[in-house]
Amino acid sequence: MLKAPVGKAEMKVGIVGLGYVGLPLAMLFVSKGFQVRGIDIDHNKIENLRQGISYLTDVADEEVKQLVASGRFETASQYSVVGEVDAVILCVPTPLRDHAYPDLSYIQSAASAIAPFLKQGQLVVLESSTFPGTTEEVLQPILEKHGKKAGSDFHLGYSPERIDPGNKDVTLERIPKVISGVSQGCLLKLKQLYGQVFDTLVPVTTPRAAEMTKLLENCQRFVNISFINEIAMICEAMGIDVWEVIEAAKTKPYGFAPYYPGPGVGGHCIPVDPLYLEWKAKQYQLDTRFIQLAKLVNDQMQDYVLERIKKLLPTGKTLVNSRLLLIGITYKKDVNDVRESTPLGIFGKLLELGGVVLYHDPLVPRIEWNGRIYQSVALTPQTLAACDCAVLLTDHTQLPYDMIVKHAPLIFDTRGAIKRAHPHVVRL
Numbered sequence: 001m002l003k004a005p006v007g008k009a010e011m012k013v014g015i016v017g018l019g020y021v022g023l024p025l026a027m028l029f030v031s032k033g034f035q036v037r038g039i040d041i042d043h044n045k046i047e048n049l050r051q052g053i054s055y056l057t058d059v060a061d062e063e064v065k066q067l068v069a070s071g072r073f074e075t076a077s078q079y080s081v082v083g084e085v086d087a088v089i090l091c092v093p094t095p096l097r098d099h100a101y102p103d104l105s106y107i108q109s110a111a112s113a114i115a116p117f118l119k120q121g122q123l124v125v126l127e128s129s130t131f132p133g134t135t136e137e138v139l140q141p142i143l144e145k146h147g148k149k150a151g152s153d154f155h156l157g158y159s160p161e162r163i164d165p166g167n168k169d170v171t172l173e174r175i176p177k178v179i180s181g182v183s184q185g186c187l188l189k190l191k192q193l194y195g196q197v198f199d200t201l202v203p204v205t206t207p208r209a210a211e212m213t214k215l216l217e218n219c220q221r222f223v224n225i226s227f228i229n230e231i232a233m234i235c236e237a238m239g240i241d242v243w244e245v246i247e248a249a250k251t252k253p254y255g256f257a258p259y260y261p262g263p264g265v266g267g268h269c270i271p272v273d274p275l276y277l278e279w280k281a282k283q284y285q286l287d288t289r290f291i292q293l294a295k296l297v298n299d300q301m302q303d304y305v306l307e308r309i310k311k312l313l314p315t316g317k318t319l320v321n322s323r324l325l326l327i328g329i330t331y332k333k334d335v336n337d338v339r340e341s342t343p344l345g346i347f348g349k350l351l352e353l354g355g356v357v358l359y360h361d362p363l364v365p366r367i368e369w370n371g372r373i374y375q376s377v378a379l380t381p382q383t384l385a386a387c388d389c390a391v392l393l394t395d396h397t398q399l400p401y402d403m404i405v406k407h408a409p410l411i412f413d414t415r416g417a418i419k420r421a422h423p424h425v426v427r428l
């Protein structure tokens with residue numbers, strides 16, 4: 001994967017933030033022959049990379065070793081490296097403050113750190129997901145503090161990252177890349193850079209349009225998953241199998257897009273980005289009613305799952321006096337990410353109730369909850385047989401579904417992962 005195309009001009013790209021977005025992007029640029037300098041404030045990540053150890057599920061240690069051995073990737077913890085590169089791409093987090101408001105502090109501090117080192121003709125691109133206006137209203141003024149102007153001295157643009165961690169079907173370079181610039185000249189620079197790396201470019205006229213594109217995508221997903229979760233609750237009350245209904249509905253050759261129920265939407269993006277849009281829309285005295293409703297439904301899901309478990313348990317058993325085994329603790333399958341994870345929230349609620357709750361996740365050996373560390377238990381016939389109910393919360397591909405079905409006395413499958421009907425398996 002990391003072979004350099006022969007004869008390629010060696011441009012240097014700096015990537016700020018080497019997480020779920022930045023590291024795969026760095027690998028892609030290196031595979032296309034670029035020199036990459038990766039900057040991260042997390043010294044553990046830098047140290048792991050130097051030692052050839054991956055911290056992402058999608059990236060194998062071997063790939064990190066190849067990256068380092070390619071001679072085209074170096075890590076840096078000093079921002080002065082920005083002065084050596086032709087383009088700087090920001091891939092820093094955009095979480096929520098107080099669970100509700102945009103927290104742009106990572107963008108602001110990364111921008112302040114790189115601003116003194118910007119040089120004439122350099123390109124700066126923001127890839128973090130954020131509300132419309134961030135590039136021009138927040139990032140640009142910080143970058144211009146040292147006298148250089150975007151559009152004339154350096155180039156500035158926004159290109160939303162659309163990576164889907166855990167998805168092995170679509171490689172990063174095949175995901176069409178939406179690009180924008182604060183001027184036509186800036187857009188041209190983005191085209192020149194990204195055109196060498198991605199199969200398809202989708203230029204839009206302004207950074208605000210590109211920022212909004214990302215939010216539209218994630219808001220649509222948030223609203224639709226919450227909607228199908230509401231339908232799932234209605235179906236359950238009516239004694240209808242929602243999974244059967246979705247399978248039947250999706251045979252319609254037009255006009256229906258299937259979404260699937262689950263224990264609630266989590267992760268760093270889908271439940272977070274809509275609140276960025278909500279915050280910005282308020283500045284225009286607008287309510288985001290679909291987003292509010294989607295959030296309301298999503299916020300109910302953990303309690304709904306607990307209620308369903310309660311109802312399933314045999315007579316005399318409660319959430320407190322049962323032994324529950326939660327299978328999967330990450331927010332979605334095949335990733336090791338527990339940010340905003342609803343399975344983790346369910347684990348925490350059960351702990352707070354004082355129940356006996358264990359978890360197993362092949363990708364997360366230990367987790368922290370309220371300052372305490374919990375270890376993933378081994379998934380064996382004995383652990384399964386010893387629980388009152390196994391609750392399947394994340395449908396990782398590598399889970400031994402047959403063994404779970406064979407040995408657990410009762411299973412609540414919140415992901416519809418167990419396809420065949422069994423008397424002791426109940427789906428959400």
Ligand SMILES: NC(=O)c1ccc[n+]([C@@H]2O[C@H](COP(=O)([O-])OP(=O)(O)OC[C@H]3O[C@@H](n4cnc5c(N)ncnc54)[C@H](O)[C@@H]3O)[C@@H](O)[C@H]2O)c1
Pocket residue numbers: 016017018019020021022039040041042045091092093094106109110113127128129130161162163164165268269
């Ligand atoms: N994770 C996803 O699936 C995904 C998909 C598309 C878009 N995004 C967006 O991409 C952005 C990054 O997300 P992520 O999941 O990669 O986050 P992450 O937490 O995995 O990675 C961000 C990295 O940035 C580093 N960092 C923070 N401040 C820094 C600074 N000032 N200088 C250098 N490094 C700094 C952190 O240490 C971390 O390693 C977010 O805006 C997110 O919404 C994420």
